Amino acid sequence: MAIRNVRPDAAQNALRVVEEATGETLKPAEKNSAAVALGRLGGLKGGKARAAKLTSEKRAEIAKKAANQRWKPENAS
Numbered sequence: 848m849a850i851r852n853v854r855p856d857a858a859q860n861a862l863r864v865v866e867e868a869t870g871e872t873l874k875p876a877e878k879n880s881a882a883v884a885l886g887r888l889g890g891l892k893g894g895k896a897r898a899a900k901l902t903s904e905k906r907a908e909i910a911k912k913a914a915n916q917r918w919k920p921e922n923a924s
Contacts, residue, residue, distance in 0.1 A: 855863070866872055898906070 862873065901909075
């Protein structure tokens with residue numbers, strides 16, 4: 848067994864317990880390749896389509912909000 852640097856989270860630990868209790872390895876469900884392709888297609892055009900619909904004022908407002916979040920002091924919530 849290889850030594851891992853990362854502690855497993857609760858879901859991983861639960862999966863390990865179930866696999867040990869049942870004596871079988873559980874496999875994740877197969878992905879639907881058509882759904883994966885459709886999701887990727889939407890993801891590739893999403894940002895460009897959103898940017899094209901925004902006005903320059905709205906883009907500036909979003910950028911200011913992002914900059915304020917990025918540069919606000921760590922102890923401010």
